[in-house]
Amino acid sequence: MSDFDAIVVGSGMSGGWVAKELTERGLKVLVIERGKDIDPLKDYSDMKQPWEKKNLDRVAEDELKRDYAVQGDVYAMFESNKHFWVKDIDHPYESPEDRPYKWRRGYHLGGRSLMWARMSYRLAPLDFESNLKDGHGVDWPIRYEDIAPWYDKVETFAGVSGSKEGLAQLPDGQFLPPFEMTAAEKVLKERLEANYPTRKMIIARSANLKTATEEHLALGRGPCQSRNLCFHGCSYGAYFSSNSATLPAAKRTGNLTIVTDAIAHSVNYDAKTKRVTSVNVIDANTKEKRTYTGKVVFLNASAIASAMILLNSKSEAFPNGLANSSDQVGRNLMDHVGGTQVTGIVRGIEDKYTFGRRPTVSYIPRYGNVTEKDKPYDRGFAFQVYSGRSGWYGERPGIGQEFKLANRMPGDWTITLDPMGEVLPYSDNRVTQHKSKTDKWGMPIAYIDATMRQNETALMEAAVADAIEILTKAKIEVLNNPDPKKPNVSPPGQKIHEMGTARMGRDPKTSVLNGWNQAHDVPNLFVTDGAFMTSSAAQNPSLTYMAFSARAANHAADLLKEGKI
Amino acid sequence: MNTSRRDILQAMMALPMVSLVASCGMGGAGKAVMGKDELAFLSSLSDTMIPTTDTPGALAGKVPQTLGELLNSWASAETRGRWSTTLAALKKELDGDKAGSFQAADAAERAKRLGKLDAAVFGSNEHPLKAYREVKSTIATAYYMSEPGANEELRYEAVPGRFEGSAPLGKTWATS
Ligand SMILES: Cc1cc2nc3c(=O)[nH]c(=O)nc-3n(C[C@H](O)[C@H](O)[C@H](O)COP(=O)(O)OP(=O)(O)OC[C@H]3O[C@@H](n4cnc5c(N)ncnc54)[C@H](O)[C@@H]3O)c2cc1C
Ligand code: SF4
Numbered sequence: 001m002s003d004f005d006a007i008v009v010g011s012g013m014s015g016g017w018v019a020k021e022l023t024e025r026g027l028k029v030l031v032i033e034r035g036k037d038i039d040p041l042k043d044y045s046d047m048k049q050p051w052e053k054k055n056l057d058r059v060a061e062d063e064l065k066r067d068y069a070v071q072g073d074v075y076a077m078f079e080s081n082k083h084f085w086v087k088d089i090d091h092p093y094e095s096p097e098d099r100p101y102k103w104r105r106g107y108h109l110g111g112r113s114l115m116w117a118r119m120s121y122r123l124a125p126l127d128f129e130s131n132l133k134d135g136h137g138v139d140w141p142i143r144y145e146d147i148a149p150w151y152d153k154v155e156t157f158a159g160v161s162g163s164k165e166g167l168a169q170l171p172d173g174q175f176l177p178p179f180e181m182t183a184a185e186k187v188l189k190e191r192l193e194a195n196y197p198t199r200k201m202i203i204a205r206s207a208n209l210k211t212a213t214e215e216h217l218a219l220g221r222g223p224c225q226s227r228n229l230c231f232h233g234c235s236y237g238a239y240f241s242s243n244s245a246t247l248p249a250a251k252r253t254g255n256l257t258i259v260t261d262a263i264a265h266s267v268n269y270d271a272k273t274k275r276v277t278s279v280n281v282i283d284a285n286t287k288e289k290r291t292y293t294g295k296v297v298f299l300n301a302s303a304i305a306s307a308m309i310l311l312n313s314k315s316e317a318f319p320n321g322l323a324n325s326s327d328q329v330g331r332n333l334m335d336h337v338g339g340t341q342v343t344g345i346v347r348g349i350e351d352k353y354t355f356g357r358r359p360t361v362s363y364i365p366r367y368g369n370v371t372e373k374d375k376p377y378d379r380g381f382a383f384q385v386y387s388g389r390s391g392w393y394g395e396r397p398g399i400g401q402e403f404k405l406a407n408r409m410p411g412d413w414t415i416t417l418d419p420m421g422e423v424l425p426y427s428d429n430r431v432t433q434h435k436s437k438t439d440k441w442g443m444p445i446a447y448i449d450a451t452m453r454q455n456e457t458a459l460m461e462a463a464v465a466d467a468i469e470i471l472t473k474a475k476i477e478v479l480n481n482p483d484p485k486k487p488n489v490s491p492p493g494q495k496i497h498e499m500g501t502a503r504m505g506r507d508p509k510t511s512v513l514n515g516w517n518q519a520h521d522v523p524n525l526f527v528t529d530g531a532f533m534t535s536s537a538a539q540n541p542s543l544t545y546m547a548f549s550a551r552a553a554n555h556a557a558d559l560l561k562e563g564k565i
Numbered sequence: 566m567n568t569s570r571r572d573i574l575q576a577m578m579a580l581p582m583v584s585l586v587a588s589c590g591m592g593g594a595g596k597a598v599m600g601k602d603e604l605a606f607l608s609s610l611s612d613t614m615i616p617t618t619d620t621p622g623a624l625a626g627k628v629p630q631t632l633g634e635l636l637n638s639w640a641s642a643e644t645r646g647r648w649s650t651t652l653a654a655l656k657k658e659l660d661g662d663k664a665g666s667f668q669a670a671d672a673a674e675r676a677k678r679l680g681k682l683d684a685a686v687f688g689s690n691e692h693p694l695k696a697y698r699e700v701k702s703t704i705a706t707a708y709y710m711s712e713p714g715a716n717e718e719l720r721y722e723a724v725p726g727r728f729e730g731s732a733p734l735g736k737t738w739a740t741s
Contacts, residue, residue, distance in 0.1 A: 050710040055639040182730040226728040355732035356725035394705030397687035410737045
């Protein structure tokens with residue numbers, strides 16, 4: 001007899017969904033989480049006023065350098081929420097000297113669903129066909145139609161605010177009302193769309209409850225108050241996280257057990273039944289070892305961590321790691337690529353300002369190789385668009401009353417285009433087990449060897465040139481004038497969208513998972529975090545992880561019911 | 566993925582926020598804690614830079630306390646050392662011929678001296694005392710993030726409840 005019907009490793013964005021769906025189907029589920037429990041009352045800092053925050057909310061310099069060498073420059077990390085980020089000193093990994101990888105993580109209940117920026121986009125039909133068309137990577141085993149109903153389901157439950165636009169490259173979904181654009185965004189939208197019939201600017205689609213439905217209210221979630229404090233946790237439960245939404249839903253079924261401070265070490269495989277049987281765990285505090293048995297195992301530790309668990313699960317049948325007969329586990333590591341931001345001043349709207357702090361931005365969906373062809377790159381990029389009036393700042397001349405008055409009224413409206421491009425799957429962008437080094441718990445640390453390449457650079461070159469042209473044609477004066485030949489090209493990991501390390505595919509020889517996120521080699525093993533992604537598309541990926549998680553969980557529940565696994 | 570003032574400014578001026586290292590060129594040795602005298606000078610400097618007018622000033626916003634805490638518990642010994650060097654140089658400049666005269670002077674005289682220094686530093690990119698910019702920027706941040714700075718000098722809503730993208734013009738919001 002198994003301890004549980006199902007074991008889910010990881011309680012973050014994807015694991016929360018698996019736990020919710022499986023428990024709602026009546027299965028007894030254990031969630032294994034390596035990090036600590038989260039208590040909103042103690043751990044959220046959204047109720048602190050600016051003047052109550054220690055050291056202007058800056059993490060002490062020595063501490064930052066010593067403990068947070070990788071996490072330290074994430075824009076969403078502050079003194080008051082630093083406990084949401086791993087201490088790099090405790091969680092080492094290595095990369096080649098000349099190819100740094102930025103692995104941004106939070107180990108606690110809810111994972112990075114607690115700190116994410118909530119941008120929620122569907123992949124489009126064309127994204128599921130891109131690999132087949134241009135030959136990079138392998139073909140996705142499913143198509144948009146297969147996942148569309150699951151997008152509907154997760155959007156409705158999570159609560160995604162957005163506008164319907166009818167775009168082929170960014171399918172509409174089940175949206176709550178959109179947030180309003182700022183005056184500056186409205187100006188750019190109008191001029192962009194007049195100047196380029198092939199381009200659109202829309203309000204970003206964001207997992208914040210612009211309004212709350214009965215379903216949201218029943219989980220104790222309330223509407224968003226426009227405070228823009230989401231990186232601190234939300235006491236209103238107004239943005240989607242495992243903590244606010246999926247785990248409470250799973251708990252109320254009475255079928256959920258959570259163990260925190262429990263590090264999944266490996267998964268045991270029975271060669272006779274050709275099934276996985278149990279998960280080995282190390283207690284994060286006492287280092288004591290335990291094993292939990294389950295009829296089905298879901299890995300949701302996030303793309304790199306799940307690959308590491310598979311690689312660490314060696315047996316006679318799988319000497320190179322569980323479900324790794326294809327040798328694809330750990331390969332094809334993708335992220336998105338970021339580049340140079342271009343900023344301009346929008347004039348003629350000096351009589352307008354904002355009220356409230358909108359927790360989202362605007363967005364120019366991808367047009368390259370969609371509505372505009374013959375680009376010097378494959379795939380494409382989108383722009384996130386930020387705007388606002390500059391507020392007070394210290395580095396301006398003047399003292400006394402003059403200085404005070406200058407800051408008392410807002411300055412110029414500025415608008416910034418921030419590109420984010422698709423990254424191709426390269427089989428040697430890869431995570432492996434470090435040959436000699438282990439962490440405090442005796443587990444091999446990750447060796448991450450990945451780099452951006454020619455196509456990613458070409459995307460970011462075009463993004464700089466396009467952004468300058470977009471603003472200039474819109475008669476918006478460009479403030480910084482970056483050289484399109486020398487764009488920033490973000491190192492992998494920087495966009496915090498790691499994926500692809502156990503890709504889906506049709507052929508067990510070249511992929512790890514089938515079209516149901518089920519391991520080709522092991523029918524009762526599923527991976528539904530970003531590891532399954534066969535290509536990265538240009539969209540922020542988490543909504544896609546949610547939809548695939550819900551779909552795979554329901555498929556697994558069907559198979560269990562039918563006695564097939 | 567945010568529109569903080571810091572990002573916009575950085576984009577506009579391509580200046581790193583913590584620009585002291587790069588710009589001051591007078592990196593001193595490390596320092597364990599800020600001295601009383603240094604904090605007293607910082608207090609005088611804050612008060613002169615952001616005095617009480619029709620609205621509360623830096624002292625009402627407890628800026629000297631915030632800066633003292635920041636320098637002693639946020640800053641590394643190295644940063645503290647640099648600040649120490651900068652403050653000494655600023656003090657020397659503001660005191661002119663007579664040590665201690667800046668702090669002893671009345672508000673009008675202090676404003677005159679600081680105003681002159683401020684204009685000189687902002688009038689040139691290569692001023693020897695350009696580390697003053699960092700000190701000023703930190704004082705300003707501590708002030709505008711203080712309760713009177715946010716609520717009385719500027720505007721602050723803890724819970725706006727809604728967002729409007731084309732609202733009527735009004736005082737600067739303390740946070741974005
Ligand atoms: C600042 C920031 C902004 C972001 N913005 C966006 C955005 O706007 N849109 C978007 O789509 N995405 C965004 N992301 C990315 C998003 O957070 C991730 O895509 C998403 O959280 C990944 O889900 P996951 O379930 O794979 O992993 P996670 O949410 O990271 O959860 C993994 C969980 O597994 C646990 N775990 C790891 N290893 C083990 C182990 N060995 N044993 C047990 N448990 C383990 C971890 O502690 C964690 O709780 C952002 C991320 C950050 C940090
Ligand atoms: S902006 Fe909305 S979702 Fe974000 S913390 Fe505030 S109330 Fe919560």
